[in-house]
Amino acid sequence: MPHFPKDSGFESKNTQSHAITVKNRRKRYLDLHPEYYSADLELADPLLYDRLIRRFQTPQEREAAGKAMGFSGILQTDIMRSEARINAIAHPEPHAIMSYSRGPDGEILAEDRDDIPPNKEEGERLWQWEMGLRFIQGNDPDFDYTTVDENDEYDDHSDKVDQYFEDEEPEWVVSDTPGGDTRPNLQGETGIQDF
Template sequence: MTTGGAEGDDEEQGNASTIPKPDLPPELMDIFKSLAENSNIVFKSQQIDDPEIPFEEKQGIAREAFEKNRENFLIRFGSHLNARQLSSFQDLAVKEPIKPDENLEEMCLLLEDFRRKLSTHSVCVKNRRYHAMQQLLEKGEYFSEHEMMQRAPDLYQELVGQYLTEAEKKARDSYDVRNTSFSGILMHTLEKKQRDELLEETQQEKEEQVEVSREQLSLADFEVPVACRKQWGGFEDDEPIACSTSRNAAARVSPNITKISTPVFYNPGERDLLRHEFLSLMKERFLGGEDKDFDYTAVDDNTLLDDLKQIEQDEEDAYFEDSDDEEELREQPAEDKEASSEDELDIYMRHLSNHHSLQH
């Protein structure tokens, strides 16, 4: 009888463990998923040789921690959430009913602190990337024409490559074989071949797009204004018209205009502006974290790239600003202080009474 009872209890426990958990809002499920994908989070203690915790188990640990205690969940995982996830957590989780060991006010303070740290970290990362870019510009190699062409060959061809003369292309692709190894020469040859193939495909696509644009403009009987037929970088009235093969320029080409593809006809001022635009776009890509082969963690987490003088100045300004506010408050008449306090209290109480957690 005892054995049968034990088996019955085991069977009931097994059935209970298979009961599906209630559905949670998709925003919270996305938070659990994001946490499980974060390799920097330690979900449970493990030995060095222990296998990696399965993805589903990590999600389960995060969800279990949330369902057990929302405040402890926020303390444990809040620093790994982004601004959108913090907002979702506040809207969906910081509300009644609460458990005896949970505190809504403390959760609100935690959320505010995490948001402030996110904002501060974002500013630090931007500043560090900017200073790293200045260092790379000074060294010259990373933002050299050859290296930028390797990172963005299609953009380079669009703004720079298609306007080069044959002599300029030859000088660009020249390689000093006397001061390098055989493997270096082989790598240079392979890179040039891959780049030339990609540029050729890009050029063919552009020519096809130009042809389509010409046909569309011909059907529409479009006429280019006289002012627009001049080269925008030119200064002479009788200067030949240069028609770019770029997608944007192709839509403006009149079918009656003869395309001059020889690069020597392009105005030097125009070419310099396009080259400057290419460099500006490559800088934006770097600052935006879009250079796939660059190790941004070596920059984003590098405190040596912080502008210490600027940080010290900001802290000093904040200190004197607080001091000025305190001085004004001390000099303020007692009646004004009381009125100001009452106004701030009224505002606080109004917002508090309208908070969604207190609505029935």
């Protein structure tokens, strides 16, 4: 393989192309594995999960989720949620989807009512959008990205289909009768400009 100087631009284009391929593979993974958005993902951002998903759950849904997690899972989630609340107030992020402030009784509140989705479906859509974006950017520390990033099974195969059709030679059929004359007998406008 030829060696290109770093300032030639070839290396940066190759790196950029690889980064795009990796992001496309991660997106394809999410499309094929919707179970990634399971309740286990709550630990990735407990406060966001509370605002977008948990607030719309019925008591029966919360109980079922608690049983699925077990006592230690519930305890871990509660601890992480409390730590996240303290951290959200101590270090507010200016570009976060939701920001928090301390209420009159010490409770943690969203600063703006517009931060709260109007219904369960919108909350789930926002949750999947945010978690999908984090996944594509490589910000899930519990996921082994090499299983996706280095797997060409997650490549978009529409490129291969496009290449197949580009490589095909067009066939011209002039006669509709079997065994008829297949030589082109073109008359009139041929599409060739003769000026």
